[in-house]
Amino acid sequence: MTLEDVARVAGVSRATVSRVVNQQRRVAPAVRKSVMAAVEEIGYVPNRAARSLVTRKAGAVVVVVSGLAPEDDDGSHVARMFSDPFFGRVAGGVVRALRPLDVHPVLMLADTVRARSQVLAFLEHGSADGALLVSTHVDDPLPGQLVELGRPAVVFARPSGDLPISFVDAGNADGGRLAAKHLISRGRRNLGVVSVHGPLNMPALGDRVHGFRDGAAREGVAYVAASPGDLSVEGGDAAVQQLLADSPDLDGVFACNDLMAVGAIQALRRAGRRVPQDVSVVGFDDSSIAALSDPPLTTVRQPIEEMAGEMAHLLMQLVDEPERRVMSAVLDPTLVERDSA
Amino acid sequence: MTLEDVARVAGVSRATVSRVVNQQRRVAPAVRKSVMAAVEEIGYVPNRAARSLVTRKAGAVVVVVSGLAPEDDDGSHVARMFSDPFFGRVAGGVVRALRPLDVHPVLMLADTVRARSQVLAFLEHGSADGALLVSTHVDDPLPGQLVELGRPAVVFARPSGDLPISFVDAGNADGGRLAAKHLISRGRRNLGVVSVHGPLNMPALGDRVHGFRDGAAREGVAYVAASPGDLSVEGGDAAVQQLLADSPDLDGVFACNDLMAVGAIQALRRAGRRVPQDVSVVGFDDSSIAALSDPPLTTVRQPIEEMAGEMAHLLMQLVDEPERRVMSAVLDPTLVERDSA
DNA sequence: TATCATTCGGAGAGCGCTCTCCCACAGAGC
DNA sequence: GCTCTGTGGGAGAGCGCTCTCCGAATGATA
Numbered sequence: 001m002t003l004e005d006v007a008r009v010a011g012v013s014r015a016t017v018s019r020v021v022n023q024q025r026r027v028a029p030a031v032r033k034s035v036m037a038a039v040e041e042i043g044y045v046p047n048r049a050a051r052s053l054v055t056r057k058a059g060a061v062v063v064v065v066s067g068l069a070p071e072d073d074d075g076s077h078v079a080r081m082f083s084d085p086f087f088g089r090v091a092g093g094v095v096r097a098l099r100p101l102d103v104h105p106v107l108m109l110a111d112t113v114r115a116r117s118q119v120l121a122f123l124e125h126g127s128a129d130g131a132l133l134v135s136t137h138v139d140d141p142l143p144g145q146l147v148e149l150g151r152p153a154v155v156f157a158r159p160s161g162d163l164p165i166s167f168v169d170a171g172n173a174d175g176g177r178l179a180a181k182h183l184i185s186r187g188r189r190n191l192g193v194v195s196v197h198g199p200l201n202m203p204a205l206g207d208r209v210h211g212f213r214d215g216a217a218r219e220g221v222a223y224v225a226a227s228p229g230d231l232s233v234e235g236g237d238a239a240v241q242q243l244l245a246d247s248p249d250l251d252g253v254f255a256c257n258d259l260m261a262v263g264a265i266q267a268l269r270r271a272g273r274r275v276p277q278d279v280s281v282v283g284f285d286d287s288s289i290a291a292l293s294d295p296p297l298t299t300v301r302q303p304i305e306e307m308a309g310e311m312a313h314l315l316m317q318l319v320d321e322p323e324r325r326v327m328s329a330v331l332d333p334t335l336v337e338r339d340s341a
Numbered sequence: 342m343t344l345e346d347v348a349r350v351a352g353v354s355r356a357t358v359s360r361v362v363n364q365q366r367r368v369a370p371a372v373r374k375s376v377m378a379a380v381e382e383i384g385y386v387p388n389r390a391a392r393s394l395v396t397r398k399a400g401a402v403v404v405v406v407s408g409l410a411p412e413d414d415d416g417s418h419v420a421r422m423f424s425d426p427f428f429g430r431v432a433g434g435v436v437r438a439l440r441p442l443d444v445h446p447v448l449m450l451a452d453t454v455r456a457r458s459q460v461l462a463f464l465e466h467g468s469a470d471g472a473l474l475v476s477t478h479v480d481d482p483l484p485g486q487l488v489e490l491g492r493p494a495v496v497f498a499r500p501s502g503d504l505p506i507s508f509v510d511a512g513n514a515d516g517g518r519l520a521a522k523h524l525i526s527r528g529r530r531n532l533g534v535v536s537v538h539g540p541l542n543m544p545a546l547g548d549r550v551h552g553f554r555d556g557a558a559r560e561g562v563a564y565v566a567a568s569p570g571d572l573s574v575e576g577g578d579a580a581v582q583q584l585l586a587d588s589p590d591l592d593g594v595f596a597c598n599d600l601m602a603v604g605a606i607q608a609l610r611r612a613g614r615r616v617p618q619d620v621s622v623v624g625f626d627d628s629s630i631a632a633l634s635d636p637p638l639t640t641v642r643q644p645i646e647e648m649a650g651e652m653a654h655l656l657m658q659l660v661d662e663p664e665r666r667v668m669s670a671v672l673d674p675t676l677v678e679r680d681s682a
Numbered sequence: 683t684a685t686c687a688t689t690c691g692g693a694g695a696g697c698g699c700t701c702t703c704c705c706a707c708a709g710a711g712c
Numbered sequence: 713g714c715t716c717t718g719t720g721g722g723a724g725a726g727c728g729c730t731c732t733c734c735g736a737a738t739g740a741t742a
Contacts, residue, residue, distance in 0.1 A: 002727090002728055002729085003728065003729065003730095004728080004729095012691075012692085012720090013691065013692045013693075014692085014693095014728090014729080014730090015691070015693080015694095015730080015731080016690085016691060016692075017727070018730060018731085019690090019731095021662075022730085024730095024731095025690080026689075026690070027690070027691085028689090028690065028691085030590075031690085031691080045462050045466045046464065046466075046728085046729075047394070047466055047467070047727090047728050047729070048388075048390075048466075048468045049389075049390045049391075049393040049399070049467070049468075049727085049728080049729090050394050050697090050728035050729040050730090051390070051392040051728080051729055051730075052697095052725070052729090053390040053391050053696095053697050053698065053699085053727090053728080053729070053730095054392040054393055054696080054697045054729055054730045054731080055729085056697080057696090057731070058390070060447070063448070074473045074737095078433050078436075078437055081433070082429040082430055082432055082433030082436075083426040083429050083430045083433070083629070084426065084429065085424040085425065085426050085429065085629070087429045087432075088423040088424050088425065088426065088428045088429045088432075089420065089423055091423055091428075091429075091432070091448060092419050092420055092422065092423030092424070093420075094448075095419075095423075095448055095449070095450045096419055096450070098454070099450065099459075104447045104448075104449070104463075104468075105447065105448045106401070106445045106446065106447050106448075107404070107432060107434070107436055107445075107446045107447075107448055108445070109433075109436045109437070109440065115440070118440075121386050122445075124386065124387070125342075125386045125387075125388055125389075127389045127390075127445075230503075231675075262633075276687090288424070288426070288629055288630070289629070289630075289633050292603075292630050292633060292634070293633070294635065305419075305420050307696060343697090343698055343699085344698065344699065344700095345698080345699095353721075353722085354721065354722045354723075355698090355699080355700090355723095356700080356701080356720085356721070356722060356723080356724095357720085357721060357722075359699070359700060359701085360700095360701095360720090360721090363700080365700095365701095366720080367719075367720070368720070368721085369719090369720065369721085372720085372721080387698085388697090388698050388699070388700075390697085390698080390699090391697070391699040391700090391727090392698080392699055392700075393727095394697090394698080394699070394700095394726095394727050394729085395697090395698090395699055395700045395701080395726080395727050396699085396700070396701095396727090397727080433694035442731065
């Protein structure tokens with residue numbers, strides 16, 4: 001079923017049918033009507049390939065999950081990346097936002113040099129109009145390569161280093177402030193934060209800590225002890241042991257992610273502290289573990305689906321108006337109150 | 342950069358370049374070499390749209406996540422579907438399997454009548470060569486529509502009702518047998534199973550129960566008490582209360598999914614039973630909660646990534662040889678031993 | 683009525699590729 | 713030397729669509 005068929009049935013030319021289908025010029029109402037009837041009658045659907053061949057628009061964007069796989073990877077790296085619900089939430093948000101625009105998300109994985117250049121090639125020769133990038137690794141070279149390529153792209157979370165690339169992020173500092181306010185409103189004054197080891201090259205994590213400190217300061221709590229963890233349950237456990245050793249009167253803990261918050265609760269329990277009666281704990285991410293942990297975690301939630309949707313919107317703007325340089329959006333996190341604080 | 346350009350640089354015709362690129366006929370070594378050099382030199386990448394316009398192959402498949410959204414859905418349904426790590430694992434497996442074949446997965450969501458017909462249209466006019474379907478709902482009409490359409494399709498898990506459609510599944514009954522064997526090898530004899538309410542129209546769940554019973558019987562345990570749950574933590578909790586009321590000497594529980602296993606442990610604890618000292622509990626799915634629960638769950642794991650990869654392989658065979666009718670593959674589940682049994 | 687502007691449909695080129703023909707040429711067999 | 717076969721390259725049509733250009737018809741204006 002081609003344009004030609006519709007044209008024949010409607011008794012008009014191919015051009016006219018095309019105009020009706022794409023509604024890009026005035027067509028006499030009577031003609032338009034008979035074309036639409038013909039379209040309906042024979043069940044015509046435009047051929048994407050043919051269309052994109054001439055318009056040079058693919059009507060597709062690539063959703064890239066990027067992260068460096070270890071040399072000896074057996075696939076478990078990929079598995080881990082994808083089994084994080086975070087990924088699915090992003091995908092869901094993107095799919096929902098793109099659907100009404102009739103743009104299709106193509107899933108790609110950029111875990112090796114080869115894979116990365118495949119993504120780049122895919123974009124370069126127009127198989128996709130732009131890229132939505134979710135990086136799991138801080139030193140990911142892909143954002144830089146995307147900038148160099150010069151095709152529309154939006155990344156999830158502000159990239160480290162300065163790179164003229166569009167992004168969508170959550171207000172991490174605001175999230176930290178939210179946590180501080182909440183803890184203090186619960187009467188907690190001896191606060192500790194489980195931060196992250198080494199150079200805080202993941203900007204989000206640093207922002208959370210800074211926001212937390214800032215929030216505490218605004219409420220009159222000048223000092224917040226900090227101990228770094230490695231983002232795992234064990235890391236959170238160890239960090240809190242340290243915190244407890246330094247300040248035994250600790251009564252409020254903010255962990256930079258939920259896994260460490262769970263570890264924090266473990267350590268607290270072992271030290272004879274009850275959560276939340278003796279110590280309140282706030283996590284970050286509202287990951288799947290948050291609702292399931294004991295007690296369920298009070299945590300800061302990033303509006304991931306909304307962020308993903310916003311990424312899609314920004315990208316499509318970039319696609320439509322390439323003269324536009326870079327854009328960004330920062331969405332507000334919210335506090336999900338459960339039982340740990 | 343088109344074929345034409347390569348042809349000019351290499352001093353041959355377009356047809357020859359095409360032959361080299363697609364390696365579909367003998368080309369004199371010298372000519373082939375100069376063409377390859379030209380391709381390299383100008384960085385030629387074939388245009389997918391143009392190619393698929395003539396070959397009528399899209400080089401893409403659609404990965405459909407299907408499930409009925411409630412009438413008044415605000416998006417939370419989609420969010421829930423996608424945030425299940427299961428979905429990500431499938432996506433990861435598909436991406437990995439498809440990549441070497443240079444076929445791209447396009448993500449689609451079929452949660453409404455409209456969305457479903459979009460998927461169907463996408464397939465029908467060749468924007469995708471086939472469909473990989475993950476249904477979250479038993480009465481999903483999409484598999485049937487896919488069969489009717491007659492385009493290549495593979496679904497995850499054997500569909501309920503009989504439908505001539507290809508599928509990949511895990512040996513659910515084998516998984517149940519594995520659980521029974523394990524429990525009995527731990528000395529458990531008074532077994533209970535937390536099954537599912539109502540008509541077992543999700544074949545997988547029924548198979549698990551049957552497999553469990555069969556495994557128990559083969560080991561000499563003739564009777565297994567059963568109590569249905571609703572696949573949630575609460576459901577598991579309630580079901581075990583019932584089980585305990587009926588047979589207080591219960592010492593082994595098999596739950597059809599991990600959520601219910603967690604609920605089972607809750608109920609057992611409340612009744613003063615220790616897990617795994619007094620009662621052993623085995624779950625199913627190895628979901629993210631399994632490793633995190635207390636105690637960590639011994640559970641039956643479906644090889645989701647492998648199953649997804651197998652789906653991709655079957656689909657590509659179907660695409661290549663459309664005369665083939667339907668195919669299936671059933672992969673073996675494994676028991677992941679943790680602490681609950 | 684003649685001229686001009688405006689509206690709207692049609693003709694046709696061409697997007698980049700594949701693939702079917704066709705033809706040139708080399709070597710074999712007589 | 714001639715035909716016959718096989719090998720390998722070129723010409724060109726055409727996939728389904730968009731879009732520019734053109735021209736016909738209509739209505740407004742002088």
